[in-house]
Amino acid sequence: MNTDIWQEDDKKYIWHPATQMKDAESFAFPVIERGKGPYLYDRVGKEYIDIISSWWCNLLGHCNAEINAAVKKQLDTLEHVIFASFTHRPAISLCRELTPLLPPGLQRYNFCDNGSSAVECALKMAFQYHCQTGHPERQRFMCLAGSYHGETIGALAVGSMDLYARLYRPLLTEAIHIDGLDCYRCPYGEQRDSCNCACIEHAEAAFARYGNVTAALIIEPLLQGAAGMRIYPPAYITKLRRLCDAYGVLLIDDEIAAGFGRTGTYFAIEQSRVSPDILCTSKGLTGGYLPMSLTITTEAVYRAFYDDYETHKAFVHSHTYAGNPLGCTAATTVLRILQRDAVLETASATGTYLHAQLQASLGNHSHIGEIRHIALINALEIVASKDEKKPYPPSRRIGFQIARQAMKRGLLLRPIGDVIYFNPPLNIDRTTLDQAVAICTDAVHAVLGYR
Ligand SMILES: *Cc1c(COP(=O)(O)O)cnc(C)c1O
Numbered sequence: 255m256n257t258d259i260w261q262e263d264d265k266k267y268i269w270h271p272a273t274q275m276k277d278a279e280s281f282a283f284p285v286i287e288r289g290k291g292p293y294l295y296d297r298v299g300k301e302y303i304d305i306i307s308s309w310w311c312n313l314l315g316h317c318n319a320e321i322n323a324a325v326k327k328q329l330d331t332l333e334h335v336i337f338a339s340f341t342h343r344p345a346i347s348l349c350r351e352l353t354p355l356l357p358p359g360l361q362r363y364n365f366c367d368n369g370s371s372a373v374e375c376a377l378k379m380a381f382q383y384h385c386q387t388g389h390p391e392r393q394r395f396m397c398l399a400g401s402y403h404g405e406t407i408g409a410l411a412v413g414s415m416d417l418y419a420r421l422y423r424p425l426l427t428e429a430i431h432i433d434g435l436d437c438y439r440c441p442y443g444e445q446r447d448s449c450n451c452a453c454i455e456h457a458e459a460a461f462a463r464y465g466n467v468t469a470a471l472i473i474e475p476l477l478q479g480a481a482g483m484r485i486y487p488p489a490y491i492t493k494l495r496r497l498c499d500a501y502g503v504l505l506i507d508d509e510i511a512a513g514f515g516r517t518g519t520y521f522a523i524e525q526s527r528v529s530p531d532i533l534c535t536s537k538g539l540t541g542g543y544l545p546m547s548l549t550i551t552t553e554a555v556y557r558a559f560y561d562d563y564e565t566h567k568a569f570v571h572s573h574t575y576a577g578n579p580l581g582c583t584a585a586t587t588v589l590r591i592l593q594r595d596a597v598l599e600t601a602s603a604t605g606t607y608l609h610a611q612l613q614a615s616l617g618n619h620s621h622i623g624e625i626r627h628i629a630l631i632n633a634l635e636i637v638a639s640k641d642e643k644k645p646y647p648p649s650r651r652i653g654f655q656i657a658r659q660a661m662k663r664g665l666l667l668r669p670i671g672d673v674i675y676f677n678p679p680l681n682i683d684r685t686t687l688d689q690a691v692a693i694c695t696d697a698v699h700a701v702l703g704y705r
Contacts, residue, residue, distance in 0.1 A: 260285045260297065281658060289316025292682045294666065302666045303690045305676045309668075310479065310511050311542030314591060315679045321541050321587045328583040337365060337577035344582035351589050352548075355520045357507075357529035362556040364549040364569070365577040369510040369536035370404025372547035373472070375571055376532045377408055379551065380470035380504045386558045386567050389502070394464055396430045396471040396503070402480030403472060403508050412472050415480060430464050432457045432471075435478065435486050438624055438635060439643055446626075451490045457497055465501030470532070472506040475522035476628060479511040482673035483633035485626050491526035504531040504555070510547070514538035514588070515598045515680050518605070518629035531555055539581075541588040546581030592680075598629075601680040605630040608676060608687050615695045621702045630682075633675035636702070646672055652701060659697035665690055667697075 261282040269275065270283070284296040292315055294302045304312060314321065328344060335342060349363050364379070366372045377395060384392040397403070397412040404410070410419045411426035419426065434453030437444075442452040461468075475491055478484040498505045507530035512522035516538065519525055523533075532555065536547035561567045591597065609627045616622050616634060623637035636653060638646045646652045653669030660667045667674050676690065 258285070258297065281661075284661075291315040291317075292679050292686050300664065302661070302664050303678075303686060303693070304666050305678050305690050305694075306666060306668050307677055307679055308542055309537075310516070310677050311537040311540075312679050313514055313538040313541045313588060314597070314681050318541060318591075320591060321543060321584055324583050324587040325543065325580055328580055332579050334575065334578055334580070338572060342577070342579050342582075344579040344586065345577045348582045348586045348589075351586055355589070356533065356550065357521060357523055359529045359552045360533055360550045361553060362551050364551070364571070366536075366547045366549060366573050367545045367575045367578070367581075368404075369534070369547050370406040370409045371573060372510065372534040372536055372549045373403045373409040373412070373506075373508060374406055375549040376472070376506045376508075376534050377412065377470070378571055379532060379549065379555065379569060380506060382569065383504065383555050383558045384469050391467055392469040392503075394430055394468045395427075396432055396460060396464065396468055398435050398473055398478070399431055399433045400435055400478050400481035400484060401472070401474055402478070403474070404510075418480075430460050430468065432460050435490070436484065437486050438484070438626065446485065446487055449487045449489065451487065451493055454490065454493045457494060461497045461501050461503070465497070465503060468501070468503045470504040470506050471498055472508055474508050475512050476517050476525060477512045477522060477631065480670065482635065482670045483626065483631055483675045483677070485628050485631075485633075488526040491523060492528055495526070495528040495530075498531075506530060506532045506534065508534045510534055510536045515592065515601060516629060516631060516677070518598065518602050520592075520598070539588070540584040543584040544578065544581040545575070546578060546585065595681075597680050601630050604682065604684065604687070605632075607684060608632055608691070611688065611691045612676070612694075615691055616698060619698065619702070620705055622698070630680060631675065631677045633673050634698075636672040636674070636698075648672075655701045656694075656697045659700045660693055663693045663696060665693040665697070667694070 265278055286294050287297050288295050292304055294304050353361055364375055366375050395412050397414055399414050401414040403412050407425055410422055412429045413419045414431050434456040437446045495505055507523050509521050513535045532551045534549050540546050559567050559569050609632055612625050612632055620640055621636055623635040623640055623643055625632060625634050638644045653672040653674055656674055657667040657669050
């Protein structure tokens with residue numbers, strides 16, 4: 255194995271996120287030296303296509319010249335300042351420019367520094383809102399089967415994936431999990447495009463039972479990323495919004511993965527033609543440059559906290575790096591590029607192209623169950639048997655094997671179990687995508703054979 259002193263010392267010191275460190279014994283982690291557009295380069299000059307946008311956050315390519323220039327300029331002006339009772343123009347500009355792109359009604363911004371914190375902020379805000387509007391009995395949260403909202407204790411509690419949460423259950427408050435969402439294996443036999451959302455019956459049952467003691471329902475709109483890039487129809491959210499209204503439950507829209515054009519619109523929930531009460535965003539917000547997140551809410555929620563000091567209604571929630579000016583500057587620059595270059599329209603067309611290419615190369619493979627897609631995101635679900643949609647035993651680590659084959663060939667895949675996916679920067683070019691599809695196809699063939 256080809257290791258160098260940096261890789262040796264990496265193994266000596268660093269505990270990588272969500273990684274079984276023993277895997278490094280058989281596969282040294284590439285030491286990434288620089289990035290350009292959709293490409294990353296390691297110390298020996300090997301090129302990797304970053305087809306997963308470095309964990310879904312890199313929106314407009316690495317070392318984007320415009321974002322670099324804006325951040326450098328801000329760096330020489332003001333790097334950071336306390337955000338409690340101080341303000342600055344980068345934060346104000348960001349809110350000004352983002353507000354017209356948000357679902358109607360959202361206009362009050364709370365700043366945090368990562369996705370999980372934005373979710374924590376939303377949960378506390380919803381809970382306190384009800385306490386201060388005469389409903390202290392609303393202490394529960396609802397979430398959807400297969401949901402993922404982050405890794406901190408509060409966010410894990412509204413997560414529905416055993417992989418992340420099972421071990422910690424004794425530490426977590428008990429959320430109400432709504433069953434139903436798995437369109438690939440739909441028990442009602444509906445097709446995603448013509449679906450009537452019969453599975454809403456599970457949500458109806460949950461609201462009938464717990465609707466009056468629930469503070470908020472939290473959802474990942476249209477796209478359940480960590481569950482394996484599962485995609486579900488907009489109509490389902492419209493129905494959930496109606497249930498929330500009927501029972502006085504707030505709707506928290508976790509757009510951390512889906513926001514900023516990943517599903518074809520600025521925010522995924524737009525496609526359902528409804529607004530949430532609280533929206534969380536992060537990942538693409540700064541173009542994947544800096545850790546920042548926003549929890550944005552309505553005037554109605556904000557007003558429940560606005561009173562004389564002695565009433566103790568303030569939202570006492572803070573993070574040291576809240577509102578960091580470098581992050582705000584990167585975010586504002588991203589918004590300007592997205593609008594000026596009509597990036598979403600181009601990405602949508604590129605997404606159609608990518609899907610056709612993947613379908614032509616791998617659509618007929620006997621172990622690719624489906625290739626689902628929304629805008630540029632394409633996910634391949636690998637199965638042992640296509641007819642029965644039967645998965646491989648997890649111990650075979652099929653997705654992991656394919657990713658390793660792809661890495662050898664210069665394509666950065668990070669599978670979710672046996673789902674491998676493309677979620678590239680929105681401005682990726684077709685030539686790079688052709689290359690990525692070819693490598694992915696070779697990697698699948700190397701592990702699963704040609705048919
Ligand atoms: C990534 C993600 C989070 C957590 O964000 P972090 O910045 O990793 O804490 C929360 N919700 C969704 C939908 C995500 O994809």
